[in-house]
Amino acid sequence: MCTRLCPASARDDAPDHAPVPPSSDNFTYSLGLPGGAFCASFARAAVRRLLTLHQLDELVDLTELTVSELLSSAYLYTPNTEVSLWLRWRFGELRLTVFDQHTSHLIPQARDCQNERCRSLNLLSRVLAACGGDWGIEQRYPPVPGTSLWASLRPEGARRFAAL
Numbered sequence: 001m002c003t004r005l006c007p008a009s010a011r012d013d014a015p016d017h018a019p020v021p022p023s024s025d026n027f028t029y030s031l032g033l034p035g036g037a038f039c040a041s042f043a044r045a046a047v048r049r050l051l052t053l054h055q056l057d058e059l060v061d062l063t064e065l066t067v068s069e070l071l072s073s074a075y076l077y078t079p080n081t082e083v084s085l086w087l088r089w090r091f092g093e094l095r096l097t098v099f100d101q102h103t104s105h106l107i108p109q110a111r112d113c114q115n116e117r118c119r120s121l122n123l124l125s126r127v128l129a130a131c132g133g134d135w136g137i138e139q140r141y142p143p144v145p146g147t148s149l150w151a152s153l154r155p156e157g158a159r160r161f162a163a164l
Ligand SMILES: [Zn+2]
Pocket: 102, 105, 113
């Protein structure tokens, strides 16, 4: 039996909807974090649990490293402010995105800041280059200003990472 609270969807001819478990083919999770230094260990545990739940165990180690690096960057540039972590699995690729509240600067400070931030993610850049992954930094503008740090990982890259 399905309980519908929305009168618009409570039609007599609408089929009952049983709970649908998350699909391992395509899933998206978002996690809001308060932004302190402890968040990295919490986020690593969360992504480990989620990937294990979806039988993507081989991605766990590379994902944990990537999440740590992205959150460390967010912490360095926006210490103790809220951040969000998104995980999205589509077409055999895991996309991780960290949203922080570091807003853009005027040129040329914006370019200097972005270059410095890229340098601070040198370890991640090298690991993902060796593992066939990708990453980037994008500025976000109002109404939700800040910075997006993202990385894309694939199972074959995780196997290369395990062999390093
Ligand atoms: Zn800056």
